[in-house]
Amino acid sequence: MTDPINVPLLDLKPQYKALKTEIDAAVQAVVDSQYFILGPTVSEFEAKCQQYCEAEHVIGCGSGSDALLLALMALVPGLPKVEGQVICPSYTFFATGGAISRVGLTPVYCDIDPVTYNMCPEHAATLAEQCDNLVAIMPVHLYGQAADMDAFLELGERYGVPVIEDAAQALGTRDAHGHMVGTRGTVGTWSFFPSKNLGGFGDGGMCSTDDPDIAGRLRIDRVHGMEPKYYHQHVGVNSRLDALQAAVLSVKLDHLESWHEARQRNAAFYDQAFAAAGAVDSRTPLADGGYPLRTPYALPAPARHIYNQYVIRVPADMRDDLRTHLGEMKIGTEIYYPVPLHMQECFADLGYSPEDLPESFLASRETIALPIYPDLTTEQLEHVAGTIVAWIGDRVAINA
Ligand SMILES: Cc1ncc(COP(=O)(O)O)c(C=O)c1O
Numbered sequence: 001m002t003d004p005i006n007v008p009l010l011d012l013k014p015q016y017k018a019l020k021t022e023i024d025a026a027v028q029a030v031v032d033s034q035y036f037i038l039g040p041t042v043s044e045f046e047a048k049c050q051q052y053c054e055a056e057h058v059i060g061c062g063s064g065s066d067a068l069l070l071a072l073m074a075l076v077p078g079l080p081k082v083e084g085q086v087i088c089p090s091y092t093f094f095a096t097g098g099a100i101s102r103v104g105l106t107p108v109y110c111d112i113d114p115v116t117y118n119m120c121p122e123h124a125a126t127l128a129e130q131c132d133n134l135v136a137i138m139p140v141h142l143y144g145q146a147a148d149m150d151a152f153l154e155l156g157e158r159y160g161v162p163v164i165e166d167a168a169q170a171l172g173t174r175d176a177h178g179h180m181v182g183t184r185g186t187v188g189t190w191s192f193f194p195s196k197n198l199g200g201f202g203d204g205g206m207c208s209t210d211d212p213d214i215a216g217r218l219r220i221d222r223v224h225g226m227e228p229k230y231y232h233q234h235v236g237v238n239s240r241l242d243a244l245q246a247a248v249l250s251v252k253l254d255h256l257e258s259w260h261e262a263r264q265r266n267a268a269f270y271d272q273a274f275a276a277a278g279a280v281d282s283r284t285p286l287a288d289g290g291y292p293l294r295t296p297y298a299l300p301a302p303a304r305h306i307y308n309q310y311v312i313r314v315p316a317d318m319r320d321d322l323r324t325h326l327g328e329m330k331i332g333t334e335i336y337y338p339v340p341l342h343m344q345e346c347f348a349d350l351g352y353s354p355e356d357l358p359e360s361f362l363a364s365r366e367t368i369a370l371p372i373y374p375d376l377t378t379e380q381l382e383h384v385a386g387t388i389v390a391w392i393g394d395r396v397a398i399n400a
Helices: 013-033 039-053 064-075 094-102 121-130 149-159 212-221 243-253 256-277 316-328 345-350 358-366 378-399
Strands: 057-061 085-089 106-110 134-137 164-166 187-191 205-209 310-313 367-370
Touching: 013 039, 013 243, 039 057, 039 205, 039 243, 057 064, 057 212, 064 094, 064 164, 064 187, 064 205, 064 212, 085 094, 085 121, 094 106, 094 345, 106 121, 106 345, 121 134, 121 149, 134 149, 205 212, 256 310, 256 378, 316 358, 316 367, 316 378, 358 367
Parallel strands: 085 106, 085 134, 164 187
Antiparallel strands: 057 205, 187 205, 310 367
16 A cells, blocks of 8 residues: 555645745745834735725734733723633634733623634623622534624623633634624734744734724834833733734735635535535534534535634544544544633632533544645645545444
């Protein structure tokens, strides 16, 4: 047997190779300028991103985690001397809940809609009723698909609290009405971590808002709350986007739409290959039986899923064996996320048990992310889909 072809979960080398001349020149220009923190390159990138995001103001910062911190600091008066709660999903990257705790607030973990994996509006409404001092709502646009913004904006309005959109995985995602995510809440936050759809050569992040006062506050808070120089209105943080990151991101932003198209093509390839084997999408629970794989459900246009991740669902008792087999076949995968936040050790004092959020718990045991990056070749896609279909075929035959 010949060696299987290698399909890493993510390989950024082809992207760099294609853009090397442009990126190297942009980096060299920053080096020549010796202007490394904020400055004209960052302002130019912010202006470009502001157009792309369809937001009034964007503010670059040190990371997506910092963007969440900055948003909370700008929107919750009286921090850190306030006791209050923020509703956010449990099934997300740690930074979402971590930012809430870091500013001394209490995360109130919400379950997910099992179809989209995004925060469940009905559960959020129930939790909001139980909070004694709700100060914000923080939905996440997970995997690159929009959360139900109509529902969360209505909830925010009902309780008079801001909605912070964690759009770290969703630059370019459109919601059910075709709006760019991150633009309808009070503040949107993004990450430019290298593995994101728009990734830098290190850490980077951004906030967006349509409110000029909040934009001003965010700009000041990213430089220690300083305005003018050496005068501090409040205690901010040191979280500045550096010019080298902005230069790289600026080059990459011009290609982002074509990368989204490639991600969507790759997702359609998998969808079709799995459907041909008998799979349906996540609107049908695995418990209903049939072929034991669910493809991701994408909201219909004008919504747009940008597939930062392509995540399938298989029965919990198959998931880890499938992952091991894919590893042996040189196919990279990841589990986003094996431990939902309500089950993390650092939040044990909040007193949750796994079953409190049954859909988050189940998703953490059933989901597995496949390679989806734009540069995948047809041969690689065929290898991934073919390996999974063959492995499941053997399993189904054994159990029949
Ligand atoms: C949903 C979510 N929120 C926040 C972050 C934090 O972003 P960063 O890694 O840039 O701090 C990430 C990044 O992985 C994320 O996926």
